[in-house]
């Protein structure tokens with residue numbers, strides 16, 4: 391493979407790149423260099439703890455050596471710079487080993503979530519022309535090897551399936567490492583792509599987000615400074631490690647950047663996480679609002695010692711002020727709100743913000759070079775303090791999705807601002823308050839669902855004439871998904887369960903199966919003014935921007 395895939399997305403114009411370098415944001419670091427430096431500086435410190443099923447603790451030296459050996463093995467099997475590799479691993483130590491091995495080669499991990507199934511994985515593998523797919527044998531009761539077998543049939547570029555555990559008909563990851571003959575000479579440059587992150591999505595298929603070493607490492611450094619991450623930090627990864635939030639805000643990559651210790655949590659529930667916090671003396675973690683509610687409730691009766699916790703970050707979806715006020719007293723640590731996106735921009739409340747700001751805003755940008763515009767439907771800036779569409783541009787916000795020139799024309803302004811699809815207002819202190827959303831996306835407790843993706847599946851049901859998937863308020867998740875279905879004339883109703891089964895059987899992440907299905911004669915005028923998207927699509931009218939804000 392050539393380096394061409396690195397160029398498959400718009401990047402920062404030269405004058406911006408020069409400015410970000412001059413400002414010291416982009417320092418010419420790579421992930422490989424970062425890990426090697428930490429291994430040289432304090433090789434005996436523990437980088438990573440994986441508590442289950444048997445506790446494993448890898449030092450920085452061990453992680454670096456493992457990544458080097460695995461990289462050599464990947465190269466021996468033909469994986470080269472610029473190749474894409476879909477990585478679908480749960481919160482296990484091998485996650486870090488695999489991605490640092492790929493970084494070393496300059497191959498690009500595509501971060502799938504453990505919940506993704508045949509529809510999503512098949513798409514990632516074929517769209518990204520992936521050469522390899524890395525999986526666990528089984529996870530959460532699901533056999534990923536069978537999924538891999540099915541995906542191989544539809545993705546002709548896929549040459550390897552590497553399995554953590556029992557490989558079945560595929561290749562055991564443990565058979566891959568071999569003696570490393572030094573570092574590859576053609577390893578990635580700091581301005582090269584490091585990986586492809588997934589977008590929450592507003593369209594039928596998720597978009598891939600190209601992040602470079604330079605830009606992502608800057609967001610780690612900035613996040614670490616704001617959150618006070620240092621070599622003494624013990625960060626617990628409770629959300630899926632593949633998601634941008636637990637990866638970089640400040641997340642496990644931020645913690646490794648600082649030389650701290652990452653503790654992987656196999657499941658996020660208090661019964662699993664609290665004993666890990668006690669045993670490993672965890673100091674920091676990050677989570678979505680519904681989980682923060684569960685932890686807040688569970689803390690009162692918890693028999694575990696949570697006193698090592700200093701800071702919990704909450705974000706990914708709107709955290710209600712009422713819930714936010716309960717967290718600190720219940721868990722005995724500080725709260726920080728985070729409003730971020732895999733495309734780039736991340737906002738945090740600050741450790742020295744007053745309490746009211748922490749509980750009632752979603753923070754302010756990491757960087758003084760994060761440019762924020764809040765505009766009305768016509769693209770004009772709104773008066774200070776009023777709400778509008780959030781547009782952003784900056785040193786770690788992408789200038790375009792990977793291989794999506796058509797979509798990029800509407801997702802970005804001509805001068806390179808990303809249209810976040812979020813409706814926000816700015817307080818006098820510069821903090822943002824998320825008021826709602828204009829994009830066609832449902833935020834199900836931090837998990838993003840693109841209605842169009844689900845509608846397309848439901849439309850394929852023989853009894854269905856038309857469908858509209860919308861978000862409805864839910865006290866726990868913030869939003870749940872509701873599919874309004876109009877049946878074909880004369881068709882017998884298959885019933886709500888059959889519609890849900892139809893979606894599930896298409897092999898899709900469980901969180902995307904509609905929570906509710908209602909059969910209607912015409913689409914009700916909902917709070918967000920949805921109409922038939924089928925009609926919209928045939929008329930090819932853009933669905934974004936003009937929709938009034940929905941409540942998150």
Ligand code: OOB
Nearest residue numbers: 634635639705706707708728729730731732752824
């Ligand atoms: C994070 O990343 P994504 O890419 O899954 O989702 C981004 C979207 C934002 O555009 C916004 O609509 C929503 O998620 N969001 C929030 C929020 N944080 C994210 N909405 C309201 N309040 C918040 N605090 O979700 C993500 C990435 C990095 C750090 C944190 C979250």
